[in-house]
Amino acid sequence: MDIVLILFYLVTSVIIVAAISLVFVNNTVHAALLLVLIFFNSAVLWLLLKAEFLSIVLVLVYVGAVLVLFLFVIMLLDAPIKKNINQKIYLLFSVIVSIIMFAELFMVIFYNDFSSIENINTYPGISNTHEIGMSLFTEHILSFEITAFILLVAIIAAIAINTSGKKKALRQDPSKQILANKSSRLKIIKDKDL
Numbered sequence: 001m002d003i004v005l006i007l008f009y010l011v012t013s014v015i016i017v018a019a020i021s022l023v024f025v026n027n028t029v030h031a032a033l034l035l036v037l038i039f040f041n042s043a044v045l046w047l048l049l050k051a052e053f054l055s056i057v058l059v060l061v062y063v064g065a066v067l068v069l070f071l072f073v074i075m076l077l078d079a080p081i082k083k084n085i086n087q088k089i090y091l092l093f094s095v096i097v098s099i100i101m102f103a104e105l106f107m108v109i110f111y112n113d114f115s116s117i118e119n120i121n122t123y124p125g126i127s128n129t130h131e132i133g134m135s136l137f138t139e140h141i142l143s144f145e146i147t148a149f150i151l152l153v154a155i156i157a158a159i160a161i162n163t164s165g166k167k168k169a170l171r172q173d174p175s176k177q178i179l180a181n182k183s184s185r186l187k188i189i190k191d192k193d194l
Contacts, residue, residue, distance in 0.1 A: 007107045008048060011041045014100055028074045032067055037097060039063050044104050053129040066151075073158040 015038055022034040039062045046055035136144055 003107060004048060007044070007104065010100075010107075011044050011048075011104060014104075015041045015045075029071065032070050032074060035067055035070075036063055037101075039067070040101060041104070044108060047108055051128055053127075053132060069155070076158065 018034050018037045018041070022031055022038070025031050025034065039058055043055040043058045046052075046058060
């Protein structure tokens, strides 16, 4: 069996298992971390198809920017987290995920004979980065701008949700402090009033 086929089956099975567990997980931070695993394995699939630019952009933009934004929003919302799971399960899960990711990286980096896969690039002399840029900023510019607007609305909505339910911060009012006297600050309670 070819190593590329083994790597493809490994990556797709990890994506499917992570996507199914993403639907059923209760903790939002765990869901975001499962998204990291899904995006990483999708980047490996792009590498198998010799689309290096798309792979790097997927890791940098989605894992590096969008998911960090999701984690910030999750932390800002301050949702209650149930801590009823033993810490050893977290350690076991992280070790398993790390071994899978390192195995995939080892196969991609040290097995460089991907000649059996056809190149996506149809024009010789033009990189797939150039093709994607020309397609994105000419034919699909409206979709690109709509996506940017939707992300902006999501950020504003997250800020609005966070600030609407919170109490205002306590601040000092110097004018009230200056006008304060002994009777407004001190209240004497006698024993018979208790």
